[in-house]
Amino acid sequence: MTTLASNLAMLWLLAAMDPLRIWFAVPIIVSVSLVYAATRHEEMGPILIHAGRFAVWIVAFMAIVFVALQALSWLQ
Secondary structure (H helix, E strand, O other), X not given: OHHHHHHHHHHHHHHHHHHHHHHHXXXXXXXXXXXXXXXXXXXXXXXXXXXXHHHHHHHHHHHXXXXXXXXXXXXX
């Protein structure tokens, strides 16, 4: 019962703090995606399309890592 209460307290704390911290990732994802896409293309249209797809890949990878780390923390 104690672990359930501590897990609920940790989830409440994460819900209170982490949505504000995730906004720090947005400019980094945008800039990395644009720079990476600009090294592959020369025209603005293909750069934006490629940057959008690459940004989705970055967010998906970050979500997978988050889920894995969260699962590992719950197992301990």
